[in-house]
Amino acid sequence: MTRIYLNDTHDPKLQSWVHGANEADNGFPIQNLPFAVARRRDNQEDFRVMVAIGPYALDLGLLACDTPWKGKAAEALAACVKPALNALMALGQDHWSALRVALSHDLRQGSSAESRLRPMLIERTKLEYALPAQIGDYTDFYISVHHATAIGKQFRPDAPLLPNYKWVPIGYHGRASSIGVSGQQFPRPLGQTRPSEGQEAPNFGPCERLDFELEMGILIGTGNEAGRRIPIGEANEHVFGLCIFNDWSARDLQAWEYQPLGPFLAKNFASTISPWVVTLEALAPFRRPFSRPESDPQPLPYLQDQANKDSGVLDVELEVYLSTEQSRQQKKDPALLSRSNFKEAYWTVAQLVAHHSVNGCNLQTGDLLGTGTLSGPAKGQEGSLLEMNQGGKNPIDLPWGEQRKFLEDQDEIILKAQCRQEGYPTLSFGECAGRVLPAVL
């Protein structure tokens, strides 16, 4: 397990020769090195894997044509010519780690590789992105006890949490085909909603309670054979990295359709993922101890991560911003709606992987696990509008004078994530933006 912990790529004093990469809080210092699948916006070349450094991306597809390395780093680099991270992710953690070490060395101040690599840098503003991975199966969890409690209160004020919540990392299957990369735009979904008072027939039309969900996405690097579970002590080794994820939700469709088998059309019209995937290895300095309130049950043995008890939790700050047609016309900055943190989650990444496979279900390279809405415990930390507006009751005031209960056409939600701590450069996940278009009738 030491491999995902600190090594010399995490040295906070490391600096890069890339212009702008050492600026405070630029988010993409040499300690980060997240991966995306991209190409220049101004031509139609094939998408390939790139790594972010400062305001640039290093084109690994180009670097692979003239590979300077040997062994696992070279093998990993060769997988970067593909238009998805799957080939790289399938190689496993030793390869991911070797690639990170090689990139870290070549991008360091004083590296002899500078002159060779410099022409392969592209300003990130000139890129367009593809989905980071070909996603086979997408599972969405429900791991914020604060979100589950807030939503549960709207239905069952006296007993908001169901009896299974503190034992089972609740999850369900989602739709992979409609996941799009940041910048995704989608029409407001149509669907059935509850019958109006006194009516028997349900209503049908454009969703009137359209919401976002602030989540993180976990990309599975290497899977397991069907029928053979992943022990929790090995779970982190199967995870390539994390990104930001917005699981758009049609609350009125959901309320009518979800019994007894769970959400379906309320969720599967669109989900948005950030292009940049921060590796689990890069996140090592931001691990925190896992603990439960004294009054809560300890996890069952298959969910007890003894080896990583002091490092199971990831400290990732999350933010939600909203811009509207009016705010953009008036050149206003997007409004900050909420700030939360992944560390507030009730279950860890390793617990999700161990639980998902405990019945023999085979995870595969490129599978995406959504965390579920990552709300914090306090006001101002809600991960969805349904929580901010208390079930649609209280509109939110926006700084430019508008109000919102739910999303209106042309509204854009921008999710951001970053890791910050004293004495370490800030690591950014970039952003995950998506916009609602009018319904197609």
Next chain:
Amino acid sequence: MTRIYLNDTHDPKLQSWVHGANEADNGFPIQNLPFAVARRRDNQEDFRVMVAIGPYALDLGLLACDTPWKGKAAEALAACVKPALNALMALGQDHWSALRVALSHDLRQGSSAESRLRPMLIERTKLEYALPAQIGDYTDFYISVHHATAIGKQFRPDAPLLPNYKWVPIGYHGRASSIGVSGQQFPRPLGQTRPSEGQEAPNFGPCERLDFELEMGILIGTGNEAGRRIPIGEANEHVFGLCIFNDWSARDLQAWEYQPLGPFLAKNFASTISPWVVTLEALAPFRRPFSRPESDPQPLPYLQDQANKDSGVLDVELEVYLSTEQSRQQKKDPALLSRSNFKEAYWTVAQLVAHHSVNGCNLQTGDLLGTGTLSGPAKGQEGSLLEMNQGGKNPIDLPWGEQRKFLEDQDEIILKAQCRQEGYPTLSFGECAGRVLPAVL
């Protein structure tokens, strides 16, 4: 819409030059022509597309090397060299139809193609099968009102059906990675189950209420652009064909985990699909009128299939057989547990496709829609053990002296399906078999 209806390939008098293909009730007459992905069991060649005729399969991968046809039939045949039906399915209905016509002509008694095609026939008993398609997303529906009522009664004797059932074709997302082809074997899943009386902590261990679900699978041929729904009048054109499907279920895991987001680990350890896909075109003679009881609401307009009102329903007979370690040792035939029919379903194939996409969700080539358990209204027509044993109360007597409430290790479930009517050759779907292995602890 006429294209999926009767043409000369459906002439009940057609006979084939292939030995055994004209025998009564052989199931694979020239009117059927289902597709599978297969290879000879005795060598390790690449899998490719084959079509069944009598006791043989015609190797279309081989035929494509020396294509005798032109135009759409030749283009469709060229797609048959691939190890999945996706390339063929993506071409669309005009191509599927052209391939069917060309095959029907060349396989007819008196065809000059006989000498060329004869060496490309393989006995089906010598084949091993792959999954018929690379399945992107798998959705499971719940379209038997008899199943929903029987299960609902076990929880809510006074109001077994939820208020949405007769308005919404209830569905949820399933797991694609663990779908295997007939012959699949899987270990009994482990998982959490409800706490015992007086305990707070749930139990953990091998599933004790393992069940099958008798379903049909619908393979999507051509999809829709994200954000653009498929109108019900066009829905059938997007469907390539149907197969048999067993959605294995761990009832004790399900009862504990499913609130509030639906089944997850109770379903995703394994699902089994039959290798042979019968095209929607082949099923044209077995279409029946769609009707609702007078007392039931009519579907909302987006689910009203006016053009196919007299032909929306498919008449497919379904059977469930069980063999056990003891029955196989004693050389007993598998026991018939149940007989049902797809025509008893509450929603049609076209309604499922229209509903799934009405919110803009993009269906894609190779997506699988399960119908949900296809129970009939009467005793002896149950599509799951949970219905046969009345919620685990009453064991079933097997002809060789054993009893079953739920499945035991080494039990094998064999699902069969066929279309039969006076004056038309019987069309078989082959079988869908799967076996439970002991838990891996």
